[in-house]
Amino acid sequence: MKKAPPALTPEAERLGRLLWDYHQLKMRLKPADAILALGSNDPRVADHAADLWLKGYAPWLVCSGKVGALTAGLYGMSEAAFFAARALQLGVPADRIIIEDQATNTGENAAFCRARLDELGLPCSQIIAVQKPYMERCTFATVRKVWPEVELSVSSPPLTFDAYPLEPHLRCERVIEIMVGDLQRIRDYPAKGFQIEQSIPSEIHDAFDQLVGLGYTGHLTE
Numbered sequence: 623m624k625k626a627p628p629a630l631t632p633e634a635e636r637l638g639r640l641l642w643d644y645h646q647l648k649m650r651l652k653p654a655d656a657i658l659a660l661g662s663n664d665p666r667v668a669d670h671a672a673d674l675w676l677k678g679y680a681p682w683l684v685c686s687g688k689v690g691a692l693t694a695g696l697y698g699m700s701e702a703a704f705f706a707a708r709a710l711q712l713g714v715p716a717d718r719i720i721i722e723d724q725a726t727n728t729g730e731n732a733a734f735c736r737a738r739l740d741e742l743g744l745p746c747s748q749i750i751a752v753q754k755p756y757m758e759r760c761t762f763a764t765v766r767k768v769w770p771e772v773e774l775s776v777s778s779p780p781l782t783f784d785a786y787p788l789e790p791h792l793r794c795e796r797v798i799e800i801m802v803g804d805l806q807r808i809r810d811y812p813a814k815g816f817q818i819e820q821s822i823p824s825e826i827h828d829a830f831d832q833l834v835g836l837g838y839t840g841h842l843t844e
Contacts, residue, residue, distance in 0.1 A: 627795035628837040638798035655746035661687015661701025668705035671752040672712040732768040763817035803841025
């Protein structure tokens with residue numbers, strides 16, 4: 623059984639806010655060929671992607687995701703199927719939703735969505751990838767590596783650090799732990815060929831080191 627994150631302290635919260643701000647890109651959106659809703663343990667991602675479709679940002683909504691480490695046992699179905707069901711409930715027509723239910727990480731989300739769109743004869747030159755707020759930067763770096771020819775925007779539900787926690791599985795401590803792991807990936811994955819390189823300010827490096835020292839290590843890679 624996975625060890626729970628450390629109890630939240632004022633210092634951990636302060637450091638977590640630094641990572642939260644760094645991970646968000648706050649990109650300005652413009653119309654695209656498709657919206658990619660990247661499956662996750664946060665159903666508000668599906669709702670935000672559906673809202674962007676309903677506002678006319680793209681003609682297609684692609685729901686992507688099998689079952690990942692953070693969603694095992696959560697939905698009782700694939701992330702893609704659950705996100706598609708949410709979009710249907712919010713008013714996105716079924717014939718405008720494309721399901722890709724094999725991806726288990728962000729790189730596969732991008733690669734498999736591109737393949738699925740090509741298979742349907744719907745090549746895209748512009749996409750909007752929708753993710754959790756604190757995964758914007760990681761998503762941008764990964765999709766740009768896997769799908770470099772596409773013009774990419776990244777968006778997320780407009781939630782603050784204080785408003786974001788979602789009980790019981792996305793408590794603030796868990797969010798901080800995931801952000802620490804994602805920062806490690808942003809630092810290390812370019813050398814592995816998984817992401818493009820990105821600048822990491824020294825204060826963010828320091829926040830990472832301090833949070834690891836406080837025990838927020840549950841989402842680190844080996």
